[in-house]
Each structure stands twice: as structure tokens, then as C-alpha cells.
């Protein structure tokens with residue numbers, strides 16, 4: 001995999017670059033946000049340190065996301081930034097807290113790439129959709145295209161992050177069913193996810209905000225979430 005490694009600490013970049021090259025990845029190291037934005041050609045995954053000398057790492061993340069759907073994993077020691085990293089503002093796919101092990105990072109890299117199969121649909125549990133004929137799933141005034149990953153609400157396009165889309169697609173499969181937090185996390189994130197389940201709440205919050213009404217996604221307290229009755233257009 002061709003990986004853009006955005007890290008201004010030379011020692012970290014060298015050690016990480018070497019370890020990932022040994023695992024067969026093609027590493028493109030850059031040490032500034034500007035170089036990252038200029039070096040996106042052909043990149044299949046971005047590892048992004050938030051503390052960069054020139055631009056704010058979150059701004060870099062946001063700009064990469066605006067130009068490409070490529071998976072972005074943020075490397076950060078800033079626990080206070082995680083909500084913003086994963087939420088509406090930046091569009092990262094995952095994060096790894098510093099200090100981290102190469103083993104942990106590799107697991108996250110595999111997880112974010114595995115979630116997207118050839119046709120752009122999250123792979124876990126979606127095999128039937130990948131090879132089946134149903135591409136458009138509709139619920140009330142909401143419709144999603146599983147192949148193009150386009151989302152329309154009242155015929156207007158919605159921009160969702162990769163995780164938000166996977167989450168919405170899972171809820172829309174069985175709209176009346178309450179999906180447990182565990183099921184959602186294992187399917188949309190990874191069966192080996194060991195991070196905070198707060199990540200799920202951050203994504204639910206972001207999705208509700210983009211859908212424009214809290215009622216779309218009902219909370220089943222202590223259990224999980226389900227797609228609710230769509231609100232009337234005001």
C-alpha cells in the first residue's frame with residue numbers, strides 16, 4: 001500500500017517508515033502539512049501527525065478529506081482533540097494515541113482498508129450487497145446508493161464521512177430494529193476495536209446533525225440505536 005506518512009519528528013518518521021517498509025508498504029514521508037497536501041497523488045492511506053510545524057493537523061486532515069476519500073489515520077497524543085478528529089470537522093477514519101506500537105498501528109491500518117471492498121461498500125457483513133443487485137436503499141425521504149456511496153435527503157446530497165455512511169447503511173438495512181452498540185462497533189469499526197465506545201456516540205451525533213433532526217436516530221438507552229420515524233419536512 002502507498003502510504004503518506006506526515007510526521008515532523010525525524011526519529012519517529014524514520015523508525016515508523018522502516019517498520020512499515022519491512023511490512024511491504026511503500027512509504028512517502030513528508031514533514032509539513034503543505035508537503036502532505038501537495039503529495040496526495042497515488043496515495044492509498046494517510047498517517048497524519050496532528051502537531052505539524054506549518055499548518056494545524058486538523059486543518060490538513062480536513063483539506064485532504066475535501067480532495068480525496070482516502071483513509072486517514074490520525075496519530076495524536078491530544079486526547080482532547082479526538083472528538084474533533086473523528087467528528088464533523090476533520091473527517092479522519094480512525095486515530096491512534098501516542099505512544100503507540102507498530103503492531104497497533106498496523107492493525108488499525110488493516111482495519112480501515114478492509115472496511116472498504118472493491119465496490120466501495122464496507123466489507124464486513126455486506127458481501128450480499130456487494131454481489132447483489134440492490135444498490136439503492138431508501139427509507140422515507142432518505143436514500144443511499146451502496147455502490148457510489150451517495151446519500152440523498154429529500155433529493156439533496158449529504159456529505160458523510162466513510163464511517164457515518166457505514167453506520168447509516170447498517171441502520172437502514174433494518175430500519176425498525178434496534179442495533180446494539182456492540183454490533184455497530186464490531187461492524188462499522190472493527191471486531192477487534194478496543195478504543196472508547198464514545199467514538200460511536202460522536203459519530204451518531206455527527207450523523208444526527210447532518211440529517212438535520214435528532215429523531216432520525218433513536219437511542220435505545222443502554223442498548224443501542226435504530227432508525228426512527230423520519231420527521232415531517234418543516
Ligand code: CA
Pocket residue numbers: 007008009049050051052
Ligand atoms: Ca509532531
